Amino acid sequence: MSEENEQFEIPDRLANALRDAYTHQTQIPPAADNAVLSMARAEFSRRRRMRLIARWGTGLAAAVAAMIVIAISLHHTAPTKSLAKGDVNGDGTINIVDALALAKHLANHDATEKGWDLNGDGVVDQKDIDTLAMNAVSLKQPAVARNSLPKLHDLGIDRSPKVGFASANGVFNAPPKTFAEANPTEDAKEARR
Amino acid sequence: MKRLAILFLVIIGVGAAEPSSRFTYVDVFIDPKGKPLAAWQFEFAAEVGEISLVGVEGGDSPAFAERPPYYDPAALAGKRILLANYSVAADLPKAKVRVVRLMLEIRGDAKPQYVTKLIAAADGEGKTITVDLSVIEK
Numbered sequence: 001m002s003e004e005n006e007q008f009e010i011p012d013r014l015a016n017a018l019r020d021a022y023t024h025q026t027q028i029p030p031a032a033d034n035a036v037l038s039m040a041r042a043e044f045s046r047r048r049r050m051r052l053i054a055r056w057g058t059g060l061a062a063a064v065a066a067m068i069v070i071a072i073s074l075h076h077t078a079p080t081k082s083l084a085k086g087d088v089n090g091d092g093t094i095n096i097v098d099a100l101a102l103a104k105h106l107a108n109h110d111a112t113e114k115g116w117d118l119n120g121d122g123v124v125d126q127k128d129i130d131t132l133a134m135n136a137v138s139l140k141q142p143a144v145a146r147n148s149l150p151k152l153h154d155l156g157i158d159r160s161p162k163v164g165f166a167s168a169n170g171v172f173n174a175p176p177k178t179f180a181e182a183n184p185t186e187d188a189k190e191a192r193r
Numbered sequence: 194m195k196r197l198a199i200l201f202l203v204i205i206g207v208g209a210a211e212p213s214s215r216f217t218y219v220d221v222f223i224d225p226k227g228k229p230l231a232a233w234q235f236e237f238a239a240e241v242g243e244i245s246l247v248g249v250e251g252g253d254s255p256a257f258a259e260r261p262p263y264y265d266p267a268a269l270a271g272k273r274i275l276l277a278n279y280s281v282a283a284d285l286p287k288a289k290v291r292v293v294r295l296m297l298e299i300r301g302d303a304k305p306q307y308v309t310k311l312i313a314a315a316d317g318e319g320k321t322i323t324v325d326l327s328v329i330e331k
Binding site for chain 2: 138
C-alpha cells in the first residue's frame, strides 16, 4: 500500500482539487447489483461444471479405453489359455496320457477345471476320464482317418508268397523289434531298398 | 449209386466254394525298459488277406486289470484299431508286459501281416517314456 502511495503520490493541493471536483454520486439499485451478482455466480458455476465434466469425462474415457484394452487382450490370450477340450496336461495333443492326468487329479482330490467335464453332466468324474480315453481311441479322429499307419510297402515288405507272420518291425519271422525300427525314417527306408 | 455220387459231388463243391476261415490271436507287448508304465496307446492294423478284429482282451499286468483297454467298438470287424489304457496303481510294470490280446478272424490262405504304431507311453507322472512295442502271433 505504501509503495502504491509512493508511486501515485500526488500533491495535496491537487488531491483536494480533484476531490472537490468529483461531485457525481451514483445510486446503483440493489436489483441490478443482485442481477450482476447472480450472473457472475451462474457463470462461475457453469465454468465449474465444465471443469468437472472435463475431469470426469477424461477419467471415464481412460476407464473405457482400459476396459477395451483388457477385453482385447483377454480375447487374444483366450486360445492359448483355454486348451483344447480334453487336453488336460496341456501338451497340445489329446491321448491316453490326458486321461491319466485327469485320473491322477481325481485320485489326489485336486481341483478340477470346468473344461474337464467332457460329458457335460456338471461333474468331473470317472465318466469324463472314460469319455476322454474313448475320444483318444476313436477312429473318427481326423488324424486317424488319414490312415497314419505306414503301409507294408513303406516298410519295405513286399507281398511275395513267402511272407508270413511279421512282427511290429515288419520282418518275416524275426523277433519283435523296437518301435523306431518298425517305423523307419525316409533315410532308413532308402538304405533298406 | 448214381444219387450217392451226385450227393458226394455236391458236398465237395460246397466245400470248395467256402473260403477257409480260422481264428487266432496276437499279443501286443510293451517293454518300458525299467521305467514305470502308467499309460500306453498305440495303433494296430492287420494287412494282407481278409482279416477282421473280433475281440479285445486285457493284458497280464495287475496294474491294468482294473479296466479293459479302451478302443473304438467300430474297429471290430475292421482291420485297424486304436488301443489305450492307463493306471494310477502304485505298482506299475517296469518290464516287458503283455498289454493286450487281439482276437482275429482270418479268411482265406493269406498270411496276415501286422503293423503297429506307438502313439503314447507315459510313466506315473505323465512324462513320456521310451518303450519297445512288439507283436507276437499265437
